[in-house]
Amino acid sequence: MPLSPNPEHMRRAIALATENILAGKGGPFAAVIVRDGEIIAEGANSVTTTNDPTAHGEVNAIRNACRTLGTFSLAGCEIYTSCEPCPMCLAAIYWARLEACYFGSNQQDAASAGFDDAFLYEEFRKSRDARMIPSAQLLQNEANQTFAAWQTLPAKVDY
Numbered sequence: 209m210p211l212s213p214n215p216e217h218m219r220r221a222i223a224l225a226t227e228n229i230l231a232g233k234g235g236p237f238a239a240v241i242v243r244d245g246e247i248i249a250e251g252a253n254s255v256t257t258t259n260d261p262t263a264h265g266e267v268n269a270i271r272n273a274c275r276t277l278g279t280f281s282l283a284g285c286e287i288y289t290s291c292e293p294c295p296m297c298l299a300a301i302y303w304a305r306l307e308a309c310y311f312g313s314n315q316q317d318a319a320s321a322g323f324d325d326a327f328l329y330e331e332f333r334k335s336r337d338a339r340m341i342p343s344a345q346l347l348q349n350e351a352n353q354t355f356a357a358w359q360t361l362p363a364k365v366d367y
Contacts, residue, residue, distance in 0.1 A: 237252065284307065291323075292318070
């Protein structure tokens with residue numbers, strides 16, 4: 209799909225981010241989801257007001273769009289976000305199957321304002337045993353039973 213961004217949708221995402229901080233509702237991040245040229249959902253950062261570290265503007269917009277459309281797939285939609293997505297939000301954008309992502313500020317702009325995600329990108333490149341947060345596999349055979357159950361489920365919804 210060729211990219212043909214609409215600056216007005218980006219202006220809306222930027223305005224939402226500004227409104228969000230001025231209202232004391234959260235950080236300076238917001239996003240809008242667009243389908244067929246129309247905004248179908250919006251979301252702003254609410255991490256500190258909801259005590260939810262996943263409540264980034266992009267994630268909130270994705271959740272709102274999925275509720276609006278009644279689906280987990282946002283294929284056919286685009287996201288406009290006031291700042292380049294962090295690794296979590298970028299993964300959510302991929303999981304939601306959005307077809308394009310447009311952003312205003314970039315990672316360096318966010319870092320200069322005190323929002324530095326560079327350490328996350330560095331952590332993900334490390335092997336599991338070298339990461340700051342240790343992780344280890346446990347009860348693999350028992351856990352794999354859930355996949356066996358899933359694979360035999362006749363009414364499963366593939367995603």
